[in-house]
Amino acid sequence: MKRHLYLITFLFSLAISAQDLDTFFSKTNTFLGTHVKNGKVDYKTIHKDQSDLDEILKIAEKISVKASDGNSYQAFWINAYNVSVIKGIIDNYPTKSPLDNTGFFDKTTYNLGGKSITLNDVEHKLLRAKFKDARFHFVLVCGAIGCPPLINEAYMPNTLDEQLETQTKKAINGSFLRVNEKKKKVEASEIMKWYEDDFTMDGMTKIDFINKYRTEQIPDNYKLSYFSYNWTLNKQ
Structure with missing residues (x-):
């Protein structure tokens, strides 16, 4: 009897968690569609009314998703990171750059997925370390403007790989690189310098990754070579 009750409770909790995750994706998708245009964020409008942003982050507090469910896990943490960055900017608004705020990436914590965690922890420990994907x-x-552009939709489990491919191609064929054919040189974002190991996995060179x-x-x-990163705020 106890085992039966445990199973019912477990299945119920899984259903609630899945529902919370779906709600998180849906509300994030609507929020980004409303406040992001051409990779830029309307921080001014969000600052005036933070209710939608706060609701998304409140939902994110209770989300439980395991790395074994790769697409859902990655999609959740990518969105959670991007939304938390917006929250960090809003909490320091007005600001000219995320770097103008001490500890923006490595000290300020957010309650996400049952954890009190920094942006750096999300990127480096929960995503990069577990999945080894330069995308x-x-x-x-x-x-910041030097970052890849923020898309005006959420990353979704069922379209995640396609979205990762699309954004990587846009960057590599866009502002991430500056090619000078006369001088036979290519300048890349400093991201490729800072995270060299990510772009040279499995014996690949950086040029191989680009191509x-x-x-x-x-x-x-x-x-x-590399051009300087632009840390100016990516505001509309």
């Missing part, structure tokens, strides 16, 4: 760098948006996603291939003899 995370093109969907985790740090609140995996780039329409116009970069010759192997091009010299790779």
Whole structure:
């Protein structure tokens, strides 16, 4: 009898958790669709009325999702990171850059997925360390112009791989690189310098990684360097 009751309780908790996760994705999708345009965030409007943002983060507190459920786990934490960055900016609004706020990435904590956690912990411990996927760098948006653009929709479990591919291709074929054919050189975002190991896994060179996603291939003899990261706030 006790085992039967335990099973019912367990299945009920799973159903509630799945419902919370669906609600989180739905409300995040609506929120981003309302406040993000061309990769820029309307912080001014959000600051005037933070109720939707606070509701999303309140739901995120109770979410329970395991790494074994890879797509749901990754989609949750990518969205949780991006929404928490917006919350961090709003809590310090007005601000010109996330770096103007001490501890923005490594000290300020958020209650997400049953944890009190920093943005750096989400990125480095919960995502990069577990899945070894360089494409995370093109969907985790740090609140600055130098980051990849924030899309105006949520990352969803059933479309996650397609979204990761799309955003990586957009970056590699867009502002993430500056190619000078005359000088046979290519400049990349400093992201490729800071996270070199992520872009050189399995014996791959950085040029190999670039060419995996780039329409116009970069010759192997091009010299790779890096342009300075733009930490100016990605505001509308």
